[in-house]
Amino acid sequence: MSEVNKSIEKGEWLSVCQESDLIPNIGVGALLGEQQVALFKINNGDIFAIDNYDPFSDANVLSRGICGDIKGQAVVASPIYKQHFNLSTGQCLEDETVKIDVYQVRVINGDVQLANN
Amino acid sequence: MSKQNLVIIGNGMVGQKFLEYMVERDEGKQFNIITFCEESRPAYDRVHLSEFFTGKTAEDLSMVEEGFFENNNITIHIGDKAVKIDLQNKQLISEKGVEIEYDKLVLATGSYPFVPPMPGHDRKDCLVYRTIEDLKQITDAGKRGKVGVVVGGGLLGLECANAVKNLGVETHVVEFAPRLMVVQIDEAGGNMLQRKIEGLGVSVHTSKNTTEIIDGETHQHKMVFADGESLETDMIVFSAGIRPRDELAKDCGLDVGQRGGIAVNNQCLTSDEDVYAIGECALWNEQIFGLVGPGNQMAAVVADHLMGTADAAFTGADMSTKLKLMGVDVCSIGDAHGSSQGSLSYSFVDEPNEIYKRIIVSEDKSKLLGSVLIGTSEEYDTLLQYALNGIDLPEHPDDLILPQRDGSGPVGLGVDALPDTAQICSCNNVSKGDLIAAIDGGAMALGDLKECTKAGTTCGGCNVMVGQVLNSELEKRGIEVNTDICEHFPYTRQDLYMLVRTEEIKTFGDLIAKHGSGSGCEVCKPAAASILASCWNEYILKNEHTQLLDTNDRFLANMQKNGTYSIVPRIAGGEITPEKLIVIGEVAKKYNLYTKITGGQRIDLFGARVDQLPPIWEELIAAGFESGHAYAKSLRTVKSCVGSTWCRFGVQDSVKMAIDMENRYKGLRAPHKFKMAVSGCTRECAEAQSKDVGIIATEKGWNLYVCGNGGMKPRHADLFASDLDDETLVKYIDRFYMFYIRTADKLQRTSTWMDNMEGGLEYLQDVIINDRLGIAEELEKEMALVINTYQCEWKTTIEDEKKMKQFRHFVNSDKTDNKVVFVQERNQIRPATTEEEQEYAETA
Ligand code: SRM
Ligand SMILES: Cc1cc2nc3c(=O)[nH]c(=O)nc-3n(C[C@H](O)[C@H](O)[C@H](O)COP(=O)(O)OP(=O)(O)OC[C@H]3O[C@@H](n4cnc5c(N)ncnc54)[C@H](O)[C@@H]3O)c2cc1C
Ligand code: SF4
Ligand code: FES
Numbered sequence: 001m002s003e004v005n006k007s008i009e010k011g012e013w014l015s016v017c018q019e020s021d022l023i024p025n026i027g028v029g030a031l032l033g034e035q036q037v038a039l040f041k042i043n044n045g046d047i048f049a050i051d052n053y054d055p056f057s058d059a060n061v062l063s064r065g066i067c068g069d070i071k072g073q074a075v076v077a078s079p080i081y082k083q084h085f086n087l088s089t090g091q092c093l094e095d096e097t098v099k100i101d102v103y104q105v106r107v108i109n110g111d112v113q114l115a116n117n
Numbered sequence: 118m119s120k121q122n123l124v125i126i127g128n129g130m131v132g133q134k135f136l137e138y139m140v141e142r143d144e145g146k147q148f149n150i151i152t153f154c155e156e157s158r159p160a161y162d163r164v165h166l167s168e169f170f171t172g173k174t175a176e177d178l179s180m181v182e183e184g185f186f187e188n189n190n191i192t193i194h195i196g197d198k199a200v201k202i203d204l205q206n207k208q209l210i211s212e213k214g215v216e217i218e219y220d221k222l223v224l225a226t227g228s229y230p231f232v233p234p235m236p237g238h239d240r241k242d243c244l245v246y247r248t249i250e251d252l253k254q255i256t257d258a259g260k261r262g263k264v265g266v267v268v269g270g271g272l273l274g275l276e277c278a279n280a281v282k283n284l285g286v287e288t289h290v291v292e293f294a295p296r297l298m299v300v301q302i303d304e305a306g307g308n309m310l311q312r313k314i315e316g317l318g319v320s321v322h323t324s325k326n327t328t329e330i331i332d333g334e335t336h337q338h339k340m341v342f343a344d345g346e347s348l349e350t351d352m353i354v355f356s357a358g359i360r361p362r363d364e365l366a367k368d369c370g371l372d373v374g375q376r377g378g379i380a381v382n383n384q385c386l387t388s389d390e391d392v393y394a395i396g397e398c399a400l401w402n403e404q405i406f407g408l409v410g411p412g413n414q415m416a417a418v419v420a421d422h423l424m425g426t427a428d429a430a431f432t433g434a435d436m437s438t439k440l441k442l443m444g445v446d447v448c449s450i451g452d453a454h455g456s457s458q459g460s461l462s463y464s465f466v467d468e469p470n471e472i473y474k475r476i477i478v479s480e481d482k483s484k485l486l487g488s489v490l491i492g493t494s495e496e497y498d499t500l501l502q503y504a505l506n507g508i509d510l511p512e513h514p515d516d517l518i519l520p521q522r523d524g525s526g527p528v529g530l531g532v533d534a535l536p537d538t539a540q541i542c543s544c545n546n547v548s549k550g551d552l553i554a555a556i557d558g559g560a561m562a563l564g565d566l567k568e569c570t571k572a573g574t575t576c577g578g579c580n581v582m583v584g585q586v587l588n589s590e591l592e593k594r595g596i597e598v599n600t601d602i603c604e605h606f607p608y609t610r611q612d613l614y615m616l617v618r619t620e621e622i623k624t625f626g627d628l629i630a631k632h633g634s635g636s637g638c639e640v641c642k643p644a645a646a647s648i649l650a651s652c653w654n655e656y657i658l659k660n661e662h663t664q665l666l667d668t669n670d671r672f673l674a675n676m677q678k679n680g681t682y683s684i685v686p687r688i689a690g691g692e693i694t695p696e697k698l699i700v701i702g703e704v705a706k707k708y709n710l711y712t713k714i715t716g717g718q719r720i721d722l723f724g725a726r727v728d729q730l731p732p733i734w735e736e737l738i739a740a741g742f743e744s745g746h747a748y749a750k751s752l753r754t755v756k757s758c759v760g761s762t763w764c765r766f767g768v769q770d771s772v773k774m775a776i777d778m779e780n781r782y783k784g785l786r787a788p789h790k791f792k793m794a795v796s797g798c799t800r801e802c803a804e805a806q807s808k809d810v811g812i813i814a815t816e817k818g819w820n821l822y823v824c825g826n827g828g829m830k831p832r833h834a835d836l837f838a839s840d841l842d843d844e845t846l847v848k849y850i851d852r853f854y855m856f857y858i859r860t861a862d863k864l865q866r867t868s869t870w871m872d873n874m875e876g877g878l879e880y881l882q883d884v885i886i887n888d889r890l891g892i893a894e895e896l897e898k899e900m901a902l903v904i905n906t907y908q909c910e911w912k913t914t915i916e917d918e919k920k921m922k923q924f925r926h927f928v929n930s931d932k933t934d935n936k937v938v939f940v941q942e943r944n945q946i947r948p949a950t951t952e953e954e955q956e957y958a959e960t961a
Binding site: 024025059079080 | 604605635636637638639641642643660663664665666667668669671672676678679680727923925926927928929930932934936951
């Protein structure tokens with residue numbers, strides 16, 4: 001497992017885990033430098049990374065939300081007050097002024113890699 | 118304008134209803150309201166008086182909301198009787214010497230039980246049946262004696278006989294007339310009823326004129342009849358009709374009827390223009406109304422009239438009745454005797470099943486005039502509406518009572534056929550139009566509709582129709598009551614449950630592939646997880662189930678506001694050894710957890726990071742603890758009181774029962790969480806009547822209460838069955854829970870489930886006790902499966918390496934969440950506030 005401790009440059013790719021560490025629809029938390037992210041692999045195999053921080057509850061918990069789809073968009077629901085966040089854009093579905101950060105994801109040789117946008 | 122004094126004499130059912138109407142209508146507080154209440158307690162529900170014998174207390178029967186008099190500035194003189202009215206000076210005097218001037222006076226003095234003036238009627242243990250005090254005396258007499266006689270075979274007499282029988286004494290009914298319930302039903306019906314009642318072990322003696330009561334030889338009394346026969350008994354309860362309490366009115370010079378009753382006009386005004394009379398003491402059009410419904414109608418008329426509604430008028434009321442007497446359905450509608458000119462009748466007698474039905478129709482067979490039903494009440498609602506609204510009868514009126522051979526019930530009348538004026542709830546005078554107005558006002562759920570119109574809240578007889586009106590109205594307006602659970606399934610929770618059950622679906626993947634679309638959401642996924650668990654009870658963290666779970670279920674702990682979790686080990690019945698207490702203390706100390714005694718008689722440990730959950734549970738399980746399921750929609754706690762083992766009042770071992778119950782139902786997933794409690798006697802220290810299932814010990818066994826709730830909208834539990842032995846108790850509770858799981862909506866607790874159930878408590882009793890739907894055995898089997906497959910989820914989890922790995926904050930680091938910061942308060946940790954967090958970040 002690669003421990004990521006240094007602060008990372010924009011656009012730099014970093015490995016966070018193996019694809020096999022991810023179970024469909026069950027999020028995990030990961031550290032990207034100092035940044036907490038939430039990783040999700042959904043039913044069709046796509047992997048998403050978004051902020052782990054839930055602005056509504058002021059807690060780092062989004063990786064523990066339930067994933068699914070609302071009107072065709074892949075989303076996760078915050079486990080605390082249940083707002084939905086679009087997994088590919090970070091947009092909150094209940095409040096258009098709230099949008100959280102998303103990260104690019106790629107899989108190289110079974111390694112899940114993230115980059116800061 | 119200065120306030121006017123409005124004085125009400127009598128705080129019975131109708132008097133109280135009148136006060137409520139005035140509070141509602143007199144918003145400008147034009148009146149200063151004063152009421153006199155002769156009894157030692159304010160108004161209570163006389164209609165359900167008999168339930169006093171089956172465990173209801175005086176408080177349960179109370180009709181007065183807490184703080185009602187204080188909050189509405191009403192002066193009530195409890196235990197004080199008005200003794201004199203001075204119409205000239207508009208004054209009245211009470212027994213305790215209160216003198217008051219009134220501007221308007223309302224008499225709501227009710228009636229008293231008629232005791233035939235035979236010699237010996239006032240001997241010891243010769244009682245009546247009207248007040249809570251009367252019932253206490255009957256109970257005492259029942260304890261002393263072996264035989265009880267009820268004089269009077271009318272409605273009340275039979276209800277009273279049932280109560281006497283339940284006291285465990287040999288019971289007789291003595292009736293002057295040649296048959297039972299002469300007022301309400303015809304001869305054939307009366308005979309059928311008599312057979313049924315005798316079948317229940319009550320002896321019925323008709324055409325018996327008691328001439329005197331003297332000393333008995335084998336029992337306290339001997340009743341001597343005019344025909345020379347006699348009957349010995351220890352106790353006699355007179356229930357031979359009621360007489361209006363018009364003595365005050367008569368003394369002060371108001372007009373009273375020849376055979377009693379305070380004469381009133383359509384505004385319920387007496388012969389004095391400032392004095393009204395309502396309820397059972399009032400005589401309107403030479404009639405007395407011995408039911409609450411008409412009394413309440415009068416109360417509304419007077420309240421309106423006082424507030425200036427000139428056209429408010431009482432124009433008579435229907436006296437049709439539907440009753441369950443000793444478990445026998447008895448209904449009477451309109452002209453039950455067929456005494457109208459030229460009327461014709463149809464009847465149907467089914468001797469083997471002891472069912473009798475008769476309808477009386479007009480000469481041209483176009484209108485229904487009356488009906489009698491014994492042993493069935495299915496047709497009552499429909500027949501009543503035909504009669505009340507003058508609806509044209511079908512071509513063959515007998516179709517209304519003849520059984521259909523294909524098993525479907527008799528031809529019904531849809532609620533749509535009723536005019537808006539049709540009265541649906543006679544107790545509270547709610548018409549179909551009133552219901553529709555409330556639905557327009559937003560009451561779209563049965564519970565809301567009942568709450569805002571009061572329909573169905575008195576005798577409950579109209580519940581089914583109220584439900585039908587609601588459904589048909591919603592449908593008609595095309596208000597699509599979208600009951601789909603969410604966008605992924607075109608089904609309700611109940612539908613999904615039946616699909617999972619009947620098609621033996623074991624995973625969410627299968628369920629959505631077969632019956633849904635998309636990939637699910639936080640609504641359908643936890644609901645499906647709960648259904649799958651209720652049906653098959655597999656390990657909840659099995660891979661295919663984990664993704665369905667809310668975070669609390671997924672980490673088998675409740676998430677707190679800062680993302681940490683709490684830990685609640687099961688402490689069944691609240692009983693815990695010192696050794697185990699020490700373990701909890703040691704674990705809390707080691708992991709620096711906040712500890713608190715919960716409201717559910719156990720201990721909660723707060724502030725554990727997700728990665729600390731497995732080691733903490735490892736230690737707890739090693740010490741013999743198991744999951745308390747505080748995170749799940751399942752059984753929480755079964756509270757107990759110390760019971761007969763220690764308490765000087767206890768009559769059963771409530772702790773043992775609570776522990777057994779908790780172990781039986783622990784882990785059972787349901788639409789919502791559910792709670793139980795067991796008390797060792799009626800003092801009810803475990804607060805069982807506020808639980809989904811409450812159990813209270815009696816001398817003979819257990820009383821079972823269901824569908825109580827604390828929380829946001831408290832609801833007192835309903836008494837479901839009395840004096841059960843252990844085995845029957847468990848059987849009923851098994852069926853009850855499984856039926857709830859089958860039919861409740863998602864996240865619906867048993868209290869709202871009950872409030873929305875068509876047919877209410879009686880229906881539920883019919884399903885659970887009488888097995889009306891023929892599913893009792895199935896329900897028990899389903900429960901047995903769950904009980905036999907119980908596992909402690911935490912134990913299974915800590916034994917599984919792979920699962921343990923899921924309890925990490927980061928997949929790529931052993932670091933912990935830097936946002937979780939605690940500060941100390943009262944010698945324990947608590948989450949830091951935002952400011953404290955910032956301070957911490959700056960100094961760190
Ligand atoms: C810990 C405790 C408070 C305490 O310190 O005493 C508690 C704590 C919570 N209650 Fe409670 N309730 C606790 C006893 C009660 C009681 C009292 C009782 O059970 O005798 C009630 C009222 C009784 C009832 O439920 O009818 C109660 C009515 C609620 C409600 C309102 C339910 C309702 O039908 O209105 C909720 C909200 C819900 O369930 O949707 C709730 C929800 C919660 C949750 C789970 C809120 C949440 O989702 O985070 C709280 C978190 C508990 C945790 O983190 O462990 N809690 N809660 C009590 C735990 C008892 C136990 O040992 O399991
Ligand atoms: C066992 C039983 C079962 C019943 N079942 C049904 C049923 O199923 N359906 C139904 O519709 N009806 C039923 N009834 C009838 C129903 O209870 C009455 O119709 C209703 O209570 C009448 O209300 P009321 O206010 O007129 O009289 P009450 O409820 O009798 O109230 C009158 C009150 O006035 C008080 N009072 C009298 N004089 C004075 C005075 N001078 N000063 C101060 N206070 C005074 C009395 O003490 C009493 O408390 C039943 C009655 C009984 C007893
Ligand atoms: S409910 Fe009864 S038995 Fe239980 S503690 Fe209270 S008084 Fe004692
Ligand atoms: S008819 Fe009695 S509650 Fe409606």
